[in-house]
Amino acid sequence: MLAAAAAAVPLLAAGCKGVGGLGTLPRPRPDVAVLRAAIGNEQALIARYRSALAAAPALKDILDPVLGQHQAHLAALRSRLIGPAATPHPARPSPAATAGGADQTSTLAALAAAEQAAAGRRVSRLTVASPSLAQLLASISASEASHAALLRMHRSAP
Amino acid sequence: MSGPAGTVTGGALQGVLAAVDAASYGYGVAGAHLPTAGRAAAQRDWADLQVTRDELVSMLASRGAPAPAARDAYQLPFPVHSAPAAVSLAGYLQNRLAAAYLGLVALDDPALRAWGARQAQACAVRATGWLGRTVAFPGLSTQAVGPARVGPVQDGRARPAASP
Numbered sequence: 131m132l133a134a135a136a137a138a139v140p141l142l143a144a145g146c147k148g149v150g151g152l153g154t155l156p157r158p159r160p161d162v163a164v165l166r167a168a169i170g171n172e173q174a175l176i177a178r179y180r181s182a183l184a185a186a187p188a189l190k191d192i193l194d195p196v197l198g199q200h201q202a203h204l205a206a207l208r209s210r211l212i213g214p215a216a217t218p219h220p221a222r223p224s225p226a227a228t229a230g231g232a233d234q235t236s237t238l239a240a241l242a243a244a245e246q247a248a249a250g251r252r253v254s255r256l257t258v259a260s261p262s263l264a265q266l267l268a269s270i271s272a273s274e275a276s277h278a279a280l281l282r283m284h285r286s287a288p
Numbered sequence: 289m290s291g292p293a294g295t296v297t298g299g300a301l302q303g304v305l306a307a308v309d310a311a312s313y314g315y316g317v318a319g320a321h322l323p324t325a326g327r328a329a330a331q332r333d334w335a336d337l338q339v340t341r342d343e344l345v346s347m348l349a350s351r352g353a354p355a356p357a358a359r360d361a362y363q364l365p366f367p368v369h370s371a372p373a374a375v376s377l378a379g380y381l382q383n384r385l386a387a388a389y390l391g392l393v394a395l396d397d398p399a400l401r402a403w404g405a406r407q408a409q410a411c412a413v414r415a416t417g418w419l420g421r422t423v424a425f426p427g428l429s430t431q432a433v434g435p436a437r438v439g440p441v442q443d444g445r446a447r448p449a450a451s452p
Contacts, residue, residue: 257402265390266428271409272412283420
């Protein structure tokens with residue numbers, strides 16, 4: 131992850147003319163690595179929701195607003211990252227979401243578990259983030275925890 | 289409480305304490321307008337707030353910082369004369385609490401950061417229990433994090449839950 135973050139700077143610099151005259155490039159701040167990890171997590175969650183929607187279109191009314199909020203998370207995270215948008219974590223479809231034919235209850239349960247796990251992971255990474263990024267990550271983690279609660283509410287009373 | 293960092297931490301903890309006291313008052317108002325089931329849920333949230341208040345007073349004491357007393361009354365964000373308004377108030381209060389907890393997340397202390405983040409999560413979960421919907425950035429104004437405002441907008445204004 132750190133190596134990927136460091137590689138972003140020469141790529142960025144290559145796009146600028148005369149950058150050599152500016153002297154030593156600044157070292158990437160820890161936020162770059164944290165942001166890239168957070169962006170990768172958001173992309174994976176978005177891919178999960180898209181797969182779930184493709185497999186269970188009847189869940190559209192429940193899942194679309196949540197997917198929209200994840201897209202807002204991704205946009206907010208990306209807006210803080212200056213440089214190539216490529217992610218070191220290509221989003222991969224989850225086995226649960228691609229199983230096809232899975233009943234809606236288990237789809238909601240799997241998504242709720244993924245949200246809860248994402249919320250927990252983000253809290254564990256707050257320490258190395260700058261204050262404002264830590265607040266954004268904490269707010270996103272709170273949104274994800276509430277998504278898990280919402281999905282469980284729909285699972286028990288569809 | 290020594291040095292600028294201690295002062296900042298004490299101020300942030302006092303800010304959360306003030307938000308907890310305001311929310312406790314708000315829940316008292318909301319509870320009076322809720323039917324039995326809603327009132328029981330409001331009482332659970334209120335009881336959670338008292339536990340958190342004790343924790344905050346203890347955290348302030350361990351830093352040698354004063355814990356200001358709650359006020360007798362607080363200004364409500366909108367009139368509450370019905371059960372739907374009481375439900376909206378409960379959701380609003382939880383979002384305001386989440387905002388206060390995010391103040392702790394900006395501190396250097398890793399333990400306070402994690403505690404604040406977990407508390408903000410709990411606030412967002414409670415708000416969703418009340419309102420039956422979620423928001424993208426609990427405790428943050430959407431203008432602060434990006435141009436996108438996701439969610440239903442009515443008459444040019446976001447729903448109460450989407451506003452900080």
